[in-house]
């Protein structure tokens with residue numbers, strides 16, 4: 001592995017009185033595809049610029065392979081950046097853009113030509129070497145930026161929302177390509193995005209950020225299934241989130257009283273004592289929707305009655321908004337796994353029963369009494 | 370379908386054509402004509418063909434002044450650009466652009482001559498600098514800061530700095546400064562990133578700045594007259610002397626022709642070295658200004 005590990009500890013950065021980053025600590029491993037995910041303005045770019053050597057943190061340290069790099073300018077670091085706006089040099093051809101770092105180091109012209117060709121072929125742009133940046137499409141510019149950032153053989157590649165300017169289809173395609181480039185070069189990728197779908201699909205681990213803080217770090221499934229805060233639960237995917245109080249607790253099974261829903265059973269990782277104030281979440285795809293009340297075969301099945309407010313059919317699934325008797329709305333996704341030509345079984349305004357087992361829900365925030 | 374020019378097109382161009390003819394072409398033609406005529410007794414010209422005015426050019430004194438003018442103009446232009454580059458850069462990256470732009474323009478509200486006199490008040494034997502040096506006891510006799518080429522270049526740089534700053538600022542303002550970060554990221558030093566990435570991308574502003582300073586400086590008259598003394602004499606002064614003192618209008622005209630010719634050829638050579646074909650509107654305006662300055666004998 002030729003990547004580096006990156007240790008960010010207690011980094012803080014303010015612009016005037018505004019704290020863009022507040023006590024951020026992250027341990028990024030060699031060769032990892034690590035994402036910084038959060039809404040616009042949460043400090044992702046600022047953190048990336050600190051890693052790249054464009055900003056100096058007010059507090060804390062950044063170490064690459066254990067060496068503190070805070071005092072090093074961008075040109076002295078083994079990091080390279082793919083900028084959000086690509087930042088291709090408009091006066092240089094594609095070839096010269098990619099060759100730029102090598103020319104700075106006065107690499108002999110033979111080596112230079114073959115290296116540039118290698119990297120242009122890595123991003124499948126050999127045929128466009130002589131064009132100017134203005135003649136390329138967004139996706140092509142993006143690839144040039146990647147080739148140019150990789151040709152110096154950095155040990156950490158920093159990518160700032162590299163796909164945000166591309167249309168949805170191309171974005172998906174480039175994402176797969178980025179993943180395969182990551183596999184080929186084997187260095188550490190630190191990938192900034194506000195798109196949870198992107199982050200979930202390519203990352204080894206994700207740090208979810210909001211308002212300059214890191215809220216949770218973990219592999220995609222953990223972030224999705226076990227969000228650490230209400231914000232993470234809402235930001236990643238869609239969810240049904242309620243606040244309530246634990247009324248009974250038997251080992252790892254808690255009963256939560258939620259004013260708008262009633263009593264809900266949920267399994268927990270640790271015992272949660274009664275009277276704890278909690279937030280409870282259940283993902284829409286984990287809820288079954290049926291016209292008949294499910295037979296009470298299992299003791300730990302939660303059942304809620306309601307009416308379909310709005311069904312939204314989208315081919316592979318239908319999204320239902322179901323209003324309960326107490327007036328809250330549940331989101332429920334029903335996958336269409338089997339062929340059907342009968343049309344919808346569940347229609348607008350119909351009475352339905354929602355059910356999910358205790359394991360499918362999760363307690364997000366827990367304040368013990 | 371391509372749009373066809375409407376019949377009104379020629380009509381709309383008329384004011385422009387009139388303006389150019391009246392203020393640009395006519396004076397130039399008059400000077401061309403005068404340069405081929407005989408000198409009138411008390412100024413003016415005798416309408417009779419003669420190459421005498423051009424023969425007078427082959428004079429060691431004139432050649433010497435011409436070379437000095439070229440050197441002073443080149444040096445002053447180079448210095449002006451060197452100062453204007455960081456100023457323009459700073460303005461383009463500044464959050465207080467309006468204020469800084471205002472500060473660059475403020476000197477224009479004071480008359481050109483008064484600003485030159487202000488320099489005399491600073492550099493003169495009884496001026497601010499000598500006064501200060503004397504009061505701290507560094508010198509007893511004033512040091513001569515005026516009436517030399519250095520003073521001419523200094524004041525010219527001061528006078529024409531805004532003409533270089535403004536076009537540089539306006540192109541740098543459109544420059545995407547992330548490109549400098551990208552250059553640094555790829556291994557360029559601070560200066561290297563500016564030279565290799567910024568300068569090529571603000572070239573049109575740079576070219577305009579060079580033209581806007583070199584051309585008027587080459588035809589400078591008032592600055593060398595007031596702060597230059599004998600050492601600082603430039604072609605503009607020779608022309609003025611020929612018109613006002615010697616009253617040899619054809620000779621003044623032939624020198625003007627030299628100024629026009631040298632600056633036009635210089636500008637064309639300079640533009641030819643820029644790879645991009647054609648010239649921008651700003652540069653065309655500069656060319657027109659050049660001809661006007663040359664024809665008018667500068668100031």
Ligand SMILES: Nc1ncnc2c1ncn2[C@@H]1O[C@H](COP(=O)(O)OP(=O)(O)O)[C@@H](O)[C@H]1O
Nearest residue numbers: 015016020038039040041042043044045046047
């Ligand atoms: N140079 C700067 N000066 C002032 N404020 C800044 C600067 N850079 C970023 N900020 C502010 O810091 C916050 C975080 O910005 P940024 O890191 O770009 O967020 P993100 O990339 O997550 O959208 C934003 O509110 C932004 O306005």
Ligand SMILES: [Mg+2]
Nearest residue numbers: 041044045161
């Ligand atoms: Mg950003």
